[in-house]
Ligand SMILES: *[C@@H]1O[C@H](CO)[C@@H](O)[C@H](O)[C@H]1NC(C)=O
């Protein structure tokens with residue numbers, strides 16, 4: 001009898017708990033009609049996952065990072081944490097711009113990059129000094145910047161995100177891969193672009209195959225290259241494979257032996273990454289990296305094609321804050337003028 005009473009009590013407690021859970025869910029679903037996060041609230045009190053996005057803020061082109069951040073923030077409901085990386089002298093400017101615009105609502109951290117870590121590792125290329133911006137190498141040092149996240153997104157500053165960044169973040173990385181990138185042969189429309197502007201999309205465009213050290217790598221020069229301006233990385237795997245050390249080794253070797261192609265199709269940070277990640281990366285959805293918009297002042301994609309693109313990248317010399325450039329309207333839509341007036345768009349009529 002006593003046992004039966006106990007069982008009844010337990011059942012009663014369970015019933016009460018169930019009712020509580022149902023009520024709890026109901027109460028917590030009220031705001032979901034406003035924010036439409038029903039699916040997310042299904043698992044009760046679980047915290048919304050933070051999506052870390054690393055992006056650099058370089059002096060002289062600071063409008064770029066502002067437009068990129070605004071496009072990401074405006075197109076997602078996800079909880080994005082922006083890691084904005086700058087050099088000491090540019091940090092006050094970026095902070096002021098964010099805090100005096102609608103971007104003051106974003107979740108962000110400003111991180112200072114100390115270019116001393118690059119000492120002795122970069123070669124000076126007089127033909128395109130802008131590529132030697134120390135911030136180009138920030139992507140090699142992600143684990144130093146990001147401590148509490150396993151998965152991280154890195155973006156160049158000359159991008160606009162038209163899709164929901166959550167989708168890019170959900171990119172699956174195969175076991176043993178420290179990063180997911182998009183290779184330069186992934187889209188037919190890219191092939192046309194490549195042909196029409198006479199661009200390199202193989203390792204030959206980045207590595208000097210006359211050098212023995214390069215030939216000793218055993219990588220075919222016709223291997224498709226990839227663009228490291230957009231990637232998703234796994235910090236655990238990155239640290240496990242000592243990716244930063246490997247990249248530094250290939251910077252150092254280049255400083256000593258000049259291994260990288262002098263035409264440097266896509267920036268100085270690309271070649272070491274091509275070597276270190278050769279056959280060791282996962283793919284991102286090609287629509288998440290539509291690139292070469294900055295390659296030529298008059299080669300355009302079809303508007304229709306760009307409408308479906310999730311991310312646009314103006315890699316190349318013709319930047320959308322500058323003149324001449326193409327598809328500038330798609331970029332300017334997200335630009336927020338500098339409250340301090342220091343950064344100005346270059347336009348034909350200004
Ligand atoms: C919530 O999102 C779903 C699909 O994602 C949509 O069908 C529904 O209309 C949305 N509800 C509200 C209130 O916005």
Ligand SMILES: *[C@@H]1O[C@H](CO)[C@@H](O)[C@H](O)[C@H]1NC(C)=O
Nearest residue numbers: 150151173175176234236237
């Ligand atoms: C990251 O890599 C580690 C080690 O390989 C693996 O255990 C983990 O599941 C990976 N995480 C993600 C999000 O891919």
